[in-house]
Amino acid sequence: MLAKSSANNNQTLPPRLGNASHKDIGNMARNMFSEEQASCRTGVAKVRFGASVGIAVAAAIGLSDPSLAATFKFEYLPGTSLQEMVSFEMAGAIWSQFLTDDVTINLKVGGVNFSSKFGSDYNKVISMASPEKMLVDAGAVAALGNLQLDGNGYFDINVDGQTVKQNQVTLSTANAKALGIGGLGNTFDGTILMNNAVGWDLDYIGTAPDDSSKFDFLSVVVHEIGHTLGFISGVDDNQWYASNVNSDPDSNYNGNTIVTALDLFRFSPESSTQGIQDLSAGGEKYFSLDGGLTVAAQFTTGREGDGFQGSHWKEADANQAIGIMDPAIAKGEKSQISQFDLLALDALGWNLKRKGNGNLYSWNDLNLN
Numbered sequence: 001m002l003a004k005s006s007a008n009n010n011q012t013l014p015p016r017l018g019n020a021s022h023k024d025i026g027n028m029a030r031n032m033f034s035e036e037q038a039s040c041r042t043g044v045a046k047v048r049f050g051a052s053v054g055i056a057v058a059a060a061i062g063l064s065d066p067s068l069a070a071t072f073k074f075e076y077l078p079g080t081s082l083q084e085m086v087s088f089e090m091a092g093a094i095w096s097q098f099l100t101d102d103v104t105i106n107l108k109v110g111g112v113n114f115s116s117k118f119g120s121d122y123n124k125v126i127s128m129a130s131p132e133k134m135l136v137d138a139g140a141v142a143a144l145g146n147l148q149l150d151g152n153g154y155f156d157i158n159v160d161g162q163t164v165k166q167n168q169v170t171l172s173t174a175n176a177k178a179l180g181i182g183g184l185g186n187t188f189d190g191t192i193l194m195n196n197a198v199g200w201d202l203d204y205i206g207t208a209p210d211d212s213s214k215f216d217f218l219s220v221v222v223h224e225i226g227h228t229l230g231f232i233s234g235v236d237d238n239q240w241y242a243s244n245v246n247s248d249p250d251s252n253y254n255g256n257t258i259v260t261a262l263d264l265f266r267f268s269p270e271s272s273t274q275g276i277q278d279l280s281a282g283g284e285k286y287f288s289l290d291g292g293l294t295v296a297a298q299f300t301t302g303r304e305g306d307g308f309q310g311s312h313w314k315e316a317d318a319n320q321a322i323g324i325m326d327p328a329i330a331k332g333e334k335s336q337i338s339q340f341d342l343l344a345l346d347a348l349g350w351n352l353k354r355k356g357n358g359n360l361y362s363w364n365d366l367n368l369n
Helices: 022-030 052-059 083-098 113-118 138-143 172-181 218-229 237-244 252-254 341-345
Strands: 070-075 104-113 127-131 133-137 155-159 162-166 168-172 187-197
Touching: 052 252, 070 083, 070 133, 070 138, 083 104, 083 138, 083 218, 104 113, 104 172, 104 218, 127 138, 127 218, 172 187
Parallel strands: 070 104, 104 187
Antiparallel strands: 127 187, 133 168, 155 162
């Protein structure tokens, strides 16, 4: 995540850590990081915080029985403070209150100095998520996006004005677990790194006045976990298409395009007339549950579009953020999981806790205190 600048919300993102070639698609997790922008808004030592604390936090937050919720297990990098551990445990417990899938998500988490580790281009990056990913045949997830597959199992997408055939979809392994795909069991699901050179506000239950000089640690961790759950896009990986079009369905890696499960709900006004997804940069891109006919929420349009990585909602205006998966956060700002965030996870196949009237639970239903 990058720090949001009130003077320039569309900052240029730093280079991605190791661009994934098409030959690396099946192993994208080590090459694709979530880099976020703040706006007006490797060590391997294992440190366990204790399962009893995680369960206690989940029970105290209290929307649901923890036994009917997704479980988050964290492996902490050396140097992670006790307060930071509690924030990670609390962030996992928050997501557990909304997700009722009987799965365990295993994440390595902690802090490093990004400028020292990755170079000075990363001095504005405050956090990174690197979900583990896997490729599945489109038929395995066709029901999610109401895909119209041809006789060979391919579907059409739009990339830079070209209609491209694709027969595979990229899932985060956590999302695949929720869908019951792959027999993944207790496998590793990703890494979340926090920039320990950043001034963090660790008042994670909001008992002290908001500190306008620091970023809210809990908000950022909740956001990064959202990426591991499947809020990821192939838009930025497909930008080479502008000068390297290959829509031959028999070519290797389906023309080298990357389509994620979230991208199955990514449309533009132009692509909606064809009833196909749009993975182009720029223009208007939106989240739609009915094949592009209705706009539910706006997406960012990529680093070659509006300047924000495509795995996010559109940058918030001065008054209203779309959700926790906005691309930017300001010092002193506390972000919340919104109904749009939950609708997206519902579309990705996660089971969400609902009230007796069928409505989704909301952030305001949590007992953070």
